[in-house]
Structure formats: C-alpha cells, structure tokens
Amino acid sequence: MPDFGALLRGRPRLRAAVLSQEAVLLLALLALLLVVGLINERYVAERNLMSIALAHAYIAVAAIGMSMVIITGNIDISVGSLIGVLAAVCGTLANMGLPIGLAWLLPILLAIVISGSLGVLVAYCRIPSIVASLGYLSILKGGLIIWTGGAWITDLPENFGLALQRWGGVPAPIWAMLILTALAAYWMRNSRTGRAFYAIGGNAEAARLAGIPTQRMVVLVFMLNGLFAGIAGILFATQLKVIQTTVPPYLELTIITAAVVGGVSILGGTGTVIGSTLAAVLLAAIGSALIFIDVSPFWLRATYGTLILVTVLFDLHRRRLQQRAS
C-alpha cells in the first residue's frame, strides 16, 4: 500500500478534493460498475449504462431544487405529489390542443407558484417546512385523485414525448440533467443568491444580521425548487405514451435520498448539486445492479434507507471532527 496519507499531507486542496462527497460518490459508482460488471458484463453494456442514467435523470433534476431547499435548512416532502400533479396537468393541456410548447411550459409555471406559496407559509407564517409540506403533500395527492379519479391520460399528441427525444444520440433527459446540474452548480457557487442560501442554512440569524433578506430568500428557494420539480415533472410526464395519474410511491423520498446521499447536509449550510446528481445516478445504478446480481428488487427501498442513514451518520461524524479541530 502506498502511503496516501503522506501524499495528501501538506496539500489541502488535493486533500479536500479527494475527501469530498463527490469523489466518494464517483468512486462508489465506479466500484459498483466494476464489481457488478465483472459478475455480469451486460451490466456495463452501453445500453444498460444509458438506461441507468435515463432512469433517474428526472430524479436528478428534482434533486437539484431539493438540494437548494435543504441547503437553506428546510425540506419539501411534497415534490413527489407535485410531480404527479404536473404530469397530469401537462397531459391534459396537450390533449386540449394547446401548442405543445405551452403544454410543457405552463405546468412549470404552476409548479413555481405552488412551491412559492409553500415558501410563503414557511418564511412568513412560520410553519415548519416539514409540516407545511406534509400538508401540501396530502392536498396535492388527494386533489389529483379527486380531479382524475386515477384514470390514465392517453391519446397524447404525436409530438408530446419531450423525454423520448434524442439529441446527438443522447436522450433529452440526460442532456437536461447534465446542463441543469452544471448551470445550478456554477450559480450556487458564484452568485450572490447562491451564497445567501448557504449562509441561511449555516446560521439563519447571522445571515439576517449580515443583511440577507432571509424570508424573501426562503420563498425564492422554494420557487426554484418548483422550477426544477416542474422540469422534472415534464420529463416524467413525457417519457411514455401514456400518463399514469397517480403519484409514484415514495418519489419524494428518492429525491431527498439523492440530495442527502449527494452530500447535502441535512443540518443545512453545505453540499453541492453535483453531488446530488451523482447520487441520483448511483441510486439508479444500485437498483439496476440488484437485478443483475439476482437480488429481489423488493429490497431496493431497504438499500436506499440504509444508504441515507449511513450518509447522515457519516456527515454528523465529520462535522463533529471538524468542530473538534477548530
């Protein structure tokens, strides 16, 4: 064994990069591909790799917004239901004969309004985000059942399938995931607002005293969450020829798992959207791996649950070490 410790000593930036959550996730992903690929080489066939990335592209997009919300120290457990509602709205609008661009765009605007109102409840009415979004979850989920009665939306227009399109051989959702992750990562790192999100999550009172309009920022972060959930909703709606108007079970949990496993600290203040996207892909890779190594897919959720718990414990441990060091 080469002495990695010595290699890293005195090189703080290298050390930080190697020990970052993103690097850990990338290594985990590569290790998974290598090990399962050795057991069954069809796992690493281009076809399967593409389907892994495709399967969770919309989860990754939603996890960008969720990461921002969690970075400010809040949470939104209503996004799963929101995505279900948006998919139904999108399909209904398209079937009403609206121009297809509008059918894609209007649900996104609706999502921004809905999530923004949730942000108002959290920021101005002081309802904890977990409770407010629990309320929204049931209003959206129940509303969807009342509205559609659970019927599928079929006979969609020919050009409806945005998520089925391929640009340069790569499916559109993967483009969306890559581009949005890059943009959001740059914006979170360099914009004044992005830094403000980190500041609020780190210490809301200090952020307020430093002149950050914390309440407005919280509403804004929920609106952004709506934007990404909206895009995710459209990608989700347009991936098949029909839309099932039920909320995918535990979708919000998968999205939150991606954000948390991606290194977004549940206590707020740290984490990146690159991490959450890597984690979303890793989760899909785990799901696919279970099939290839012949483990029942019914164990998938238990795997996710364990992963989220381990990551949180690791994060808390790391924070305590940092506190002791400083």
Added chain:
Amino acid sequence: MKLISGSHVHEKILALMLIIALTVLSMLTDKFMTVANILNQGRLIAEIGLVALPMTLIIVTGGIDLAVGSVLGLCAIVLGLAWKSLGLPLGAAMAVAVAVGALAGCFNGLLITRMRVPPLITTLATLALFRGVAEGLSQARSVRGYPEWFFFLGQGEIAGIPVQVIILVAMTVLFWFLLAKTTLGRSLYAIGSNEVAARYSGIAVDRVKVLAYGLSGLMAGLAAVIFVSRVSTTRSDMGTGLELDVIAAVVLGGTSIFGGRGTIVGTILGFLLIGLLKNGLALTGVKGDATIVVIGLVLILAILASNLVERLRDG
C-alpha cells in the same frame, strides 16, 4: 374574549368545532348520526388514535416520528411471517410483532439521542428503511388464512362496542395519566420547553426520549396487529401515509410542533374531528383517498390559527 384568555383554550375551540361538524354532518346526511355508523367509524380509525397517543408525547418533547406508518407495515409483515413461515403460535407471533415495533421505535430513539441525528431526518430515513425491510421480507406476498379467534381484536365487539375502540379508550386513559399526572409527563414537557435546562435540572433526557420513541413503535405494533385482524390479511404497504393522519390529529389537538405544549385530551379531540371529516366526506360522496385533501388543509390551517392566537396573546 373570554374564550381565548382562560385555560384549555384550544380544547374549548376544538370541542366547539367538533359540535359544529357533528351538527352540519347530521344535517347533510341522515346516514351519519346512526349508532351503527359511529361504531363502525370507531373501528376504522382506532389505529390512528392508538398511534396518535405516543405521537403526542414525542411532539411535546419537540420531536417528530414520521416512521410510524412504516413501523406499522413492518410489524404487520413480521406478524404474518412469524406465524406462517416460522410456524410460531399466533399468540407468540402477535407478541413478536409488537416487540419488533418497540425495538424499531427504540432504534429511532437511540439514533436521535446517541448519534444526535435530528428526529426529522432519523425518522425520514427509517421511514424508507422499515418500509423497505417490510417489502423485502414480504416479497409482495400477502399472508392470509388467520384462525377465526384472531379476528376478535379487529372485528369483534364487547357489549356492542368494537373491541379496538375499548382498547383505544383504555390506552387513552393510560397515556393521559402518563402525560398529565406523572413525573415522566412533566419531564416530557420540560424537555420540549428547554432541553438544556431539563438536562441541567437532572432529567435523564436521553432515556425519556428513547422511551417516548419506543412507546411510539410499540403502539404502532399494537395498531398493526389490530389492523391485520380487522382486514384479515397482511400486506407490506399497510399503514402508508398513516403519519399524516396521526400528526394532523396531534397538531390539530393543540400540541405545539415546537414542543413544550399539548395534551392527550386535545389529541383525542383532534383525532375525533379528523375521523368525522373523513367519514362525513365519504358519506357525502367524496372518494376515500381524496379525503386527505381536507386533512392537509386542516393541518395547515390549524397551525396558522394557533400561531395567530399566540401572536394575539403575546400582544
């Protein structure tokens, strides 16, 4: 405004709302105010009440337990498998299921106290974990064919009253006594008001918290046994979304989501109001699943109202 200045304000307002809801519902449909309907409703919603009792203790400490629905699902599966696959006598399998519930609750409590993971995150993670284990163990197979005597808990009655309603009443008295009359109850309030102060005044904060989460798991296990007995089958998706009804009942009952305040009487009133709304809506033709819209609205409005009352009082 004598109503908002006296003691037990919230309970008074709730009781008033309850009477209004009762009156409106009995005017809307004559099917509502029948003994048969009310007893049958008690049968259907008793599980929510059983889990809402320990949830009150947890929220009073300033915590939350989102995993109750998953614990219920896990216990139901454990009950079915312990009996059918392991071949345990059904009575023993019931005990094992309740014990697994208590262990699951203690696991949450230990993560929260030993590892200092916030309750919200702990129970969100174990919501996924416990449901996942239930799904993994059951492999989507349901367990049926329970013996006749087992259905007494969920389908039987004593003197015309559903058995689970009697259990709920007994448990309510027990939890009311625990929270209102014992040192443990006072400790729960102290922790919720100011945890650091509670610690310095010699309260075994961690032990009390683990106990509260353990009780939550235990009651979810008990609710699971009753649930399985009521519907005669075991499935891994049992109890999905239970946390919503339970938290709504507790918060509607006036327990502050920030801890330190709340009563069992309030929780039971909140629970009855939610049961009424669900049933009333169903009778006026709203589909079963859709009633959660109202629960969600009620949850948000209840907190808004109590925040407002607080602000008015503080002047």
